[in-house]
Amino acid sequence: MGHEKGFLEKKRETAGYRPLEERIKDYREVEKMLPKEKLQEQGSRCMDCGVPFCHYACPVGNVIPDWNDLVFRGQWAKAVEVLSAANNFPEFTGRICPALCEAACVVGIADDPVTIRQNEIAIIEWGFQNGVIKPFIQENKTGKRVAVVGSGPAGMSCAQQLTRAGHDVTLFEADDKAGGILRYGIPDFKLEKWVIDRRLDLMKKEGLKIESNICVGKDYPAQRLLKSFDAICLAMGARQPRDLKVEGREFGGIHFAMDYLIHSNKRAGGMKIPEGALIDAKGKDVVVIGGGDTGADCVGTANRQGAKSVTQLEVLPKPPLCRTKDMPWPAYPKLLKTSSSHEEGCRRIWSVTTKKLTGSGGRVEKVHIAEVEFVPPKDKAGRPQMREIPGTETELKADLVILAMGFVHPVHVGLVKELGVAIGPSGNIYIENNFMTSVKKVFSAGDASRGASLAVWAMFDGRAAAKEIDRYLMGSTNLP
Incomplete structure (x- = not known):
């Protein structure tokens, strides 16, 4: 630990997102990056704990305290070496990982956790920009x-x-x-x-x-x-996506999330989608069924395509803002997440189940939902049972329904x-x-x-x- 009081003297700081009115018009990455000096300050907040729970929480076993200290000291080339030893593609995880490590950060017990993911992407991008990342050529071939x-x-x-x-x-x-x-x-x-x-x-x-x-x-x-x-x-x-087995599933205008995202990504990359196969949210009332990250990606995509409205449904209750007794540190907590996509425009509804889908002329027009609650466990596995609340039925206008309920x-x-x-x-x-x-x-x-x-x-x-x-x-x- 290069700066023993770094976590006391410096507060967590992130670069944030590009302005909403700017990013909603394009498909470029929304997240910005802090300048080098600020990144070094953030690296100084890492305490190099005796038992680094961030290391334990990271699936690939990143030695996070080591490269955070190297960032603080300005030893970027060495930081690239240490980071790349455990992680094949930090440029991917630094952009899309939910940062399990930060949820387990010891500083996070009493303060905001260290900005680990942000430093990770900064290290690897520095490596590419400065020619440190080079192909590893294995001269000894096995013939296999x-x-x-x-x-x-x-x-x-x-x-x-x-x-x-x-x-x-x-x-x-x-x-x-x-x-x-x-x-x-x-x-x-x-x-x-x-x-x-x-x-x-x-x-x-x-x-x-x-x-x-x-x-x-x-x-x-x-x-x-x-x-x-x-x-x-x-x-x-x-x-293999999880399907929605309800009345009206056969209507047109209902698509799996992955089909929708694949179309959008191909279009963003300049590939042509046949006219009849195109899934486009422009001018439509979009309902995304599924409250996870894939659903959020669909929300952001629909907003960029010019959707008239976007609503995201989740069967589970609205998560809390901070840890509760059943989410002890350092376990990854199920907290309320508001992504950049949600900020761009989205109505979110929790604790609802989809009852049926209705429409006319072969196309979906409405999603019928009802509120649910989870009652004490009734089965041997101890799982809570979902129960529909009578008299809570309502309907949502929808001419594009995206099924984002996982795989x-x-x-x-x-x-x-x-x-x-x-x-x-x-x-x-x-x-x-x-x-x-x-x-x-x-x-x-x-x-x-x-x-x-x-x-x-x-x-x-x-x-x-x-x-x-x-x-x-x-x-x-x-x-x-």
Whole structure:
């Protein structure tokens, strides 16, 4: 700890967002960055705790006190080295991670936590801008071929680690470009796509082969994959969305969140969407069903497309503003989050269930909702039971409904079924502790086997799976 009184003398400071009236007109990243001097001040607030709970809370195990101290001291190149040792892609997590580390920050017990995520992105961007981030070329090749199916955060981290271990790695992507959910599921106003391209260019220079527009299991048969590669990692994510099984679901104008975001991201990237397939919120009353981050991304997207109104529905009660007794530190608290998208214009309604959807001429026109409450547990699992409150039914005008209720498991039709890998009780790909599936030499990482989760957890899984694949191929491993 370079400044033993930093957390006492300096208050938490963030850069905030670009002006609302400016950012609502474009898809550029909304978050600003503090100047270098301010970042060093924020780094000085880190206490380098005897037991750094931020490190414990970070899925990839970032050694946060170390690089915060280096930022404070102005040793940026060393900070890049320390940060990159644990995190393959700080430029992604620094933009989209919910900062589990900050929720566990010891300073946060009595004051505002250290600005960890903000310093993380500042470090890695300094590294790129100053030529410190360079491709790692492994001269000692193993002669082993590995296929990674899916180019999202799990697939990218797995592929990078295995390439750096000296293996011949091919990264398969079914869409036009690699990046998976980072490219097509995260709006540009949170993560501009040049950031992904910059990293992929480095990975290609390291020796990674990328095959896009290839749907493995359809364009590339599963049996061919098994014969052509020494090991395979399935990292295609959990893309099967949770549906809404109510009367009127068949009406036009009702879409899954991921379909909507993919269309928007492709349009923002200059790709053309066929006229009949275009999902556009311009001039419409939009209702987003689902109160999570994906739902918030849909809110921000609808506002940028010129929606007439945007309403977001959540079945759970409105979260508190601060920790309660059932959210003890350092566990990640379920607190009320108001994102930049919400600030841009959105009506939020909590504790409601969707009863039915009505419309005419084949198009949705109204969402019928009712208030709910959660009563004391009645089942053996101890889960609270949801109960509709009589007499609270109401309706919302809607000519575009976005279903953002999460994902249930990976898509089984196609590659998963062809390979014959075992499926767990929740519908995810079953893996052993070494990330291997029930089929020899076939591994899995990220949401496909973990279930829908955060990008940072997918990156952790990718790194961990790469280590086990390397061990499987070589008998031992030096990967971290």
